[in-house]
Amino acid sequence: MTALIQLRGIHKHYGDYHALRGIDLEIRQGEFFSLLGPSGCGKTTLLRTIAGFETPSSGTLMIDGKDMAAVPANHRPTNMVFQSYAIFPHLTVAENVGFGLRREPMSKDQKTKAVAEALAMVGLSGYGTRAAHALSGGQRQRVALARALILKPKVLLLDEPLSALDKKMREQMQVELIRLQRTVGITFILVTHDQEEALVMSDRIAVMFEGEIGQMADPETLYRRPNSRRVAEFIGKMNILPGQVGMEGNRIVVDVAGLGRGAVETDQAPGGVVPGNTSVGIRPETLGVLFPGETTDRRVAEGVVDEVVxxxxxxxxxxxxxxxxxxxxxxxxxxxxxPVLEVGAPTRVVWDERSLVVLSR
Amino acid sequence: MRRAWGLRTYAIIYLVFLYAPILLLPLFAFNDAAIIAFPLTGFSTRWFEQLWTTQALHQALRNSLFIASITAILATLLGTCAARAGTMPSFPGKRGALGFVMLPLVLPEIVIAVALLIVVRQVLDLNLSNWTVIAAHTVICIPFSIAILNGAFQNLDPSFEEAAMDLGETRWGAFRLVTLPLVLPGIISSLLICFIISLDDFVIAQFLTGSNPTMPVYIYGLTRFVDALPLIMALGTILVTISITLLIIAEYFRRRGVARAGFKDTGGFL
Amino acid sequence: MGIFATSPKARAAALVAPPLIYSLLLLAFPLVAIVVISFWTQSGLNLDRTFTTANYREIFSGPIYIWGNANRWGVLPLSIFVSATVTLITVALAYPIAYFVSFVVAPERKSLWLFLITIPFWTSYLIRVFLWKVILGYNGVVNTGLIELGIIQEPLNVLLYNLNSVIITLAHAYAVFAILPIYVALEKIDRSLLEASQDLGENRFTTFLRVTLPLSVPGIVGAVLIVFIPTIGDYVTPELMLGSGGRLMSNVIQTQFLQLNNWPLGAALSIITMLAVGIVSLLFILLNRRWLRGRA
Structure with a gap:
């Protein structure tokens, strides 16, 4: 399958500030793709570059095989859901949704029908005559979605679309967005700083730091096999311990200070192996504590409970x-x-070398 | 509501102080006597009738209306440019440039008048006319226009225009379909306020007016004649009525603008 | 495409250009001209364009403008004194109103109050000044009214043709300029700061002194400047209120330009006035800089 969107060596400078430092990216047709990263990492700049609101300082952007360099935002096959939703306050819901149809060669009836369909798609049938500024946060977002999807773009760009909603609403909209994306089959690109949101919704995720892509993978790989310490720390909880890594023949051998030695598979060192000092990551759920009376044939280390949450x-x-x-x-x-163990109780920690990740970088 | 009766009473007294002169205007304008004093002698419209037949006054009024209209349009056009630029990305010197345009707010009016008089007469060697008054009035009106329009432009979500362009509009289309309707109340309000400022101004007009005086200059001339006092009262009544009417219209549009943009009204022109 | 296709910064610059160019031509250039002409002299109907500081020497040497004599002040110190007094009174009277509208009036009625306060400001200035003259005059409304009521027998003389009348009139004329900046500063104060202060043991009055008042200083400074500066340049009020006897700086300037036709001296007087205003304003800002730091 060829890529719908191709970015090659995209750089963006604002004066002295280097916002994007060589982004290479391919996004496939029908994919739900997320740009994830802390604030200021360049993810929004990248999204706005795809939309045509920012001009890259260098590099090429192709959408559907066409170079976008000379194509302004209003002629790109992309539509955007803005972080603020940007619902035009002087127009009704229907006028907002139908805004992009002004230049389409359609009859008035066709336009009315298209608006009604778009509203139905986001569950807002019958809201057409409402004033835009009288809507709730969730409703505004649905209007923004309908407005962007009515033009049947090749790509829908979503800039932190859920950040303005409360937790319950956010979780509900996550599910609805996934369902909507499957129904319309349009490529979605989501910008978010919420790692959980990205894991739940995406087919693939690019984690960005300081204008670069740190790792690009499907959610499971990203979670289980982060390729660097900063990715590991950004996504989920991770114990990061000092250790030694080295090669013994073809095998990668890791020595975690205080736990012990073990051999790991190649995919457990996704960032590559640099023999010597390294960091080793272990997810909290891949460790265990032994309760009094329990036994295991896995590896254990003696310890004392320090804190219980x-x-x-x-x-x-x-x-x-x-x-x-x-x-x-x-x-x-x-x-x-x-039972729940108490602070100060002696216990044994169960661990397994199969859950270690070598974080050389 | 909180108690604060002391403050409330003070506020009422203060409002009486603010309004006292204006409330006296119609009282004496419709009074029959030629002397402005109590007790009132009887109702009469003769001062208004006299205004109606004074040709010089009509000429002054036409001048003032012409000057005020052109000034309002010019100042609002220039003010719109500046206010819109104010919400756009900064470039070196932008703050300085916008600050300089606002300078007339903190310059004594007489200095602006004198400085322009020197340029017009000594440097350019032009004759004074309605246009010299318009040029000067525009200078002092631009800051007010910017202050009013800043509110309108800053209330706008910068994503609005981007959203419109994202949906296929050109930059001009986005401005026309989204920004303009949203700032239109501000523009109308700016036009009206600049109109009132120009109509009211005396200092600059006295320095820069040509052979035909503007309304305030004409009134100022009248103040030297004791028997013209009731005439001034009548004229003042008319002017105040016009100003207040325009002001209410301006306020109506400003509020509608606030309501349209869906923002909380924090009130006030400045 | 043209300029509309270029970068946002370039577009912003293109938009700033028209008002900036207009202001440069009709404000900066005239201000330069006024400086230049102040170093020339008037000889008869013509200008003598040789550079000289004669005008400034005249201003600083005689007793009229700066120094005054035993009987009367110089015009400039008197003008500054009048403006400062007007400013003090105007701002002191305005503060409670701004406080009232910001803290006491219900939010949905604030704009109505502001509107009520602004209306008189937008009615003809000349007519308002003139009305005060009528109100305060010898046979004016106050006197005839008081006689009518039997409170006084003879008209009071103290009302018109002295500085009191100038001060009353100007305080009335610039009321709005004083109220609005203070109101804006008060509106910006986070109301939870006041609750925090009361939570920490202050009563309402001490909260006002320790929290509200210091936080509203930027508004007070703004109000002071925006009243002080234009009142110096006002000559209508002194002329109508003081009669032919009273002359403040702006009257002197106006006379030089429109009656005595000595423009270079008028220009020099304008510059001295501007400098004096600028220095007094800067001093005032410096005195208050502790409260202005870190705030807009």
Whole structure:
């Protein structure tokens, strides 16, 4: 499958500030793609470059095989849902949704029908005559979606579309956006700083830091096999421990200070192997604590519970293991009949070399 | 509502102080006596009738209306440019440039009048005319226009125009279909305010007016004649009525602009 | 495409250009001209264009403009004194109103109050000044009214043709200029700061002194400047209120230009006035800089 959107060596300078530092990216037709990163990482600049609101200082942008350099925003096959939604306050809901149809060669009836369909698609049938400024946050967002999708763009660009909503509404809209994307089959590019949102919604994610793409992968790979320390720290919780990495024949061998040695697979070092000192990442849910009376044939380390944080469905333990630099954070599902350990209780930490990630960078 | 009766009473007294002169105007304008004093002697419209037949006054009024109209349009056009630029990305010197345009707000009016008089007569060697008054009035009106329009432009989400362009409009189309309707109330309000400022101004007009005086200059001339006092009262009544009417229209449009943009009204022209 | 296709910065610059060029031609250039002409002299009907500081020497040497004598002040100090007094009174009277509208009036009625306050300001200035003359005059409204009511027998003389009348008139004329900046500053104050202060043990009055008043200083400074500067340049009020006897700086300038036809001296007087206004304003800002730091 060829890429719908191709970016090659995109740079963007604002005076001395280097906002984008060589972005190479391919996004496929029908993909739900996310640009994820902390604020100021350049993700919005990149989205606005695709939309045509920013001109790259160098590099090429192709959409559907056409170079976009000379194509202004109003002629690009992209439409955008703005962070503020940018619902025109002087127009009604229907006039907002139908705004882009002004230049389309359609009869008035066709336009009215298209608006009604677009409103129905986002669950706002019957809202057409409402004044735009009388809408709630969630409704504004639906209007913005309908307005952008009515032109049947090749790509829909979403700039932090859920950040203005409260948590419940946000989770509901996440599901609706996924469903909508599957229905219309249009390529969605989402900008977000919320890693959970990106993991839930995307087919693929590009994690950006300081104008560069740190890692680009599907959500599972990104979560399980981050290629660098900053990706690992940005996505989910991760214990990061000092260690040694080296090659023994074809095998990669890791020695985690305080836990011990183990051999790992190549995919557990997605950033490559540089023999010597390294950081090793372990997700809290891949560790475990042994409750009194339990046994295991996996590897264990003796420790003492330092902190207990109860989350309802989960309990997070910080466990001090002699020789390990900082307490290990371990998450355990709360199961009926299993007690919650108390601070100060001695325990054993269960670990497995198959869940280690070598974070050379 | 909080109590604060002291403040409330003070506010009422203050309003009486503010309005006292204006409220006296019609009282004496419709009074029969030629002397402005209590007690009132009886209702009469003879001062207004006398105004109606004074030709010199009509000429002055026409001059003032012409000057005020042109000034309002010029100042609002230039003010719109500046206010819109104010919301756009900064470039070196932008703050300085916009600050300089606002300078007349903190310059004594007489200095502006004198400076322009020197340029017109000594440097350019032109005759004084309605146009010299318009040029000067535009200078002092631009800051007011910018102050009013800044409110209108800054209330705009910068994404509005981008959204319109994203939906296929050209830059001009986006301005015409989205920005213009949203700032139109501000523009109307700026036109009216500049019109009133120009209509009212005496200092600059006295220095720069040509052979035909403007309305305030004409009134100032009248103040030297004691028997013209009731005439001034009548004229003042008419002018104040016009100003207040225009002001109410301006305020109506400003509020509609605020409501349209869906923002909380924080009130005030300045 | 033209300029509309270029970068946003270039478009912003293109938009700033028309008003800037207009102001340069009709403000900057005239201000330069006034400086130049102040170093020339008038000889009969013509200008003598040789550079000289004669005008400034005349202003600084005689007793009229700067120094005054035992009986009367110089015109410039008197003008500054009058303007400063007007400013003080205007701002002091305006503060409670701004406070009232900002803190007491219900939010939905604030714009109505502001509108009520602004209306008198937009009615003809000349007529308002003239009305005060009528109100305060010997046979004016106050006197005839008071006699009518039997409170006084003879008209009061103190009302017109002295500085009091100038001050009353100007305080009335510039009321709005004083109220609005203070109101804006008060509106910006985060109301939770006042609650925090009361939570920390201050009562309403001490909260006002320790929180509200200091935070409103930028507004007060703005009000002071915006009243002080134009009142110096006003000559209608002194002329109508003081009669032929009273002359403030702006009357002197006006006379030089429109009656005595000595433009270079008038220009020099304008510049001295502007400098004096500028220095007094700067001093005032410097005195208050502690409160202005870090705020717009």
């Amino acid at each position: 109860y989350y309802g469905d989960m309990t997070y333990y910080d466990v001090r293991v002699p020789g390990v630099q900082q307490p290990l954070t371990i998450s355990m599902k709360n199961i009926i009949g299993r």
